[in-house]
Amino acid sequence: MQQTPEISGRILLVDDETAILRTFRYCLEDRGYNVVTASSAAQAEAILQRQVFDLCFLDLRLGEDNGLDVLQQMRLTAPWMRVVIVTAHSAIDTAVDAMQAGAADYLVKPCSPEQLRMAAAKQLEMRQMAARLEALEGEMQKPSDSLGSHSPAMMNVLETARQVADTDANILILGESGTGKGELARAIHTWSRRARKAFVTINCPSLSAELMESELFGHNRGAFTGASESTLGRVNQADGGTLFLDEIGDFPLPLQPKLLRFIQDKEYERIGDPVTRRADVRILAATNLNLDEMVREGRFREDLLYRLNVITLTLPPMRERPEDIGALAERFLAQFVRSYGRPARGFSEAASAALRVYRWPGNVRELRNVIERASIICPQPMIEISHLGLGEQVASNAPRIGEQLSLEQLEKAHIAGVLSNSDTLDQAAKTLGIDASTLYRKRKQYGL
Ligand SMILES: Nc1ncnc2c1ncn2[C@@H]1O[C@H](COP(=O)(O)OP(=O)(O)OP(=O)(O)O)[C@@H](O)[C@H]1O
Numbered sequence: 001m002q003q004t005p006e007i008s009g010r011i012l013l014v015d016d017e018t019a020i021l022r023t024f025r026y027c028l029e030d031r032g033y034n035v036v037t038a039s040s041a042a043q044a045e046a047i048l049q050r051q052v053f054d055l056c057f058l059d060l061r062l063g064e065d066n067g068l069d070v071l072q073q074m075r076l077t078a079p080w081m082r083v084v085i086v087t088a089h090s091a092i093d094t095a096v097d098a099m100q101a102g103a104a105d106y107l108v109k110p111c112s113p114e115q116l117r118m119a120a121a122k123q124l125e126m127r128q129m130a131a132r133l134e135a136l137e138g139e140m141q142k143p144s145d146s147l148g149s150h151s152p153a154m155m156n157v158l159e160t161a162r163q164v165a166d167t168d169a170n171i172l173i174l175g176e177s178g179t180g181k182g183e184l185a186r187a188i189h190t191w192s193r194r195a196r197k198a199f200v201t202i203n204c205p206s207l208s209a210e211l212m213e214s215e216l217f218g219h220n221r222g223a224f225t226g227a228s229e230s231t232l233g234r235v236n237q238a239d240g241g242t243l244f245l246d247e248i249g250d251f252p253l254p255l256q257p258k259l260l261r262f263i264q265d266k267e268y269e270r271i272g273d274p275v276t277r278r279a280d281v282r283i284l285a286a287t288n289l290n291l292d293e294m295v296r297e298g299r300f301r302e303d304l305l306y307r308l309n310v311i312t313l314t315l316p317p318m319r320e321r322p323e324d325i326g327a328l329a330e331r332f333l334a335q336f337v338r339s340y341g342r343p344a345r346g347f348s349e350a351a352s353a354a355l356r357v358y359r360w361p362g363n364v365r366e367l368r369n370v371i372e373r374a375s376i377i378c379p380q381p382m383i384e385i386s387h388l389g390l391g392e393q394v395a396s397n398a399p400r401i402g403e404q405l406s407l408e409q410l411e412k413a414h415i416a417g418v419l420s421n422s423d424t425l426d427q428a429a430k431t432l433g434i435d436a437s438t439l440y441r442k443r444k445q446y447g448l
Pocket of ligand 1: 147148175176177178179180181182183184246286287288364365368
């Protein structure tokens with residue numbers, strides 16, 4: 001399922017006066033923004049080729065460079081980035097020209113730290129809204145079954161998930177980090193008869209036992225210090241729908257009996273309120289921890305585990321579903337080039353081969369991140385291997401000479417490595433000292 005790109009506040013400052021850069025940086029970092037500075041147009045352009053920013057404060061007087069040209073160049077390199085022109089009062093006319101050329105706003109120097117921060121907050125909010133809109137548009141265009149797969153391991157899981165989706169059985173989703181457990185939970189909700197009601201997620205590691213209780217079941221005003229307003233709790237919010245407990249292995253042990261009672265009897269009380277309430281909630285939970293082991297070590301209640309894992313679905317890691325890498329990469333690419341307005345449209349042979357041989361320890365999440373980065377830095381229609389930034393990792397997966405391996409395994413790994421470091425198949429064949437048709441045959445033989 002598509003996610004809204006995260007807008008955390010990555011800001012580029014471009015000014016040829018170092019004192020201004022220092023002051024602006026100080027003011028913005030103070031608010032937790034991630035700030036990078038550039039003192040010339042060339043430096044800014046080089047930084048923009050490598051990193052993604054949400055907002056830029058651009059001084060139009062940049063030494064020899066014409067600020068409007070710089071702005072136009074930025075609109076091409078990073079069309080999603082909001083640009084606020086910084087200008088002296090005497091040069092206000094150029095700010096108007098800059099707005100016509102696509103700047104989002106302007107700021108007159110000298111400005112107070114508060115003006116600067118307000119301008120940043122406003123623009124980042126606009127950027128967040130634009131990103132949300134993109135994500136929604138993507139959501140609408142998305143084929144109904146975005147979790148489709150060609151991998152037997154994954155197809156098995158999806159088939160069971162579809163079968164059990166419409167029952168009210170609680171489901172425990174297992175799998176390494178980034179395999180798509182959250183994604184599957186949401187899909188199960190969508191496939192269930194609860195789809196029209198809420199899907200509510202609680203991220204368990206982020207909350208202490210006290211906060212978790214109040215988050216889950218709600219509290220009455222004055223129930224504890226700081227409880228200035230009554231809250232209904234997530235269980236109430238999820239009534240009729242689905243509650244997804246992400247990273248359930250971190251659910252606080254002291255609170256587990258209350259969760260167990262709620263699952264068994266569908267009853268609960270808000271903190272500071274003796275009235276017993278009911279809510280009809282289906283529970284989905286996920287973890288990458290070994291809950292059986294945690295039960296043995298007394299860190300997780302056995303009776304709770306049995307209530308949660310009526311059905312268990314285990315998502316395969318990316319390396320065990322290589323059949324899906326190509327389609328997922330294409331899907332992410334389409335999504336990101338639309339969102340960032342970039343030229344990339346596909347992958348070269350070598351880039352595709354590198355995506356297939358890499359072992360993806362961070363699973364789908366890592367694949368998504370690699371494609372996001374590549375779609376941004378690639379200035380052309382075809383993504384080459386150099387844009388993926390996987391070279392070293394692909395090489396580090398390579399077996400060592402003398403390791404307990406057959407010649408065939410060694411040959412496969414070597415060909416995969418060379419392919420991933422070559423821009424064209426001809427170049428790879430030349431490096432390997434074989435002709436292109438032999439390379440073609442071997443790639444087929446080894447499924448590269
Ligand atoms: N089949 C898929 N199609 C599109 N995107 C996917 C798919 N599976 C996972 N993703 C994306 O991969 C990222 C990780 O997915 P998700 O958060 O569901 O994984 P997770 O297993 O719950 O990870 P963690 O254990 O770290 O919480 C998300 O950005 C998600 O949108």
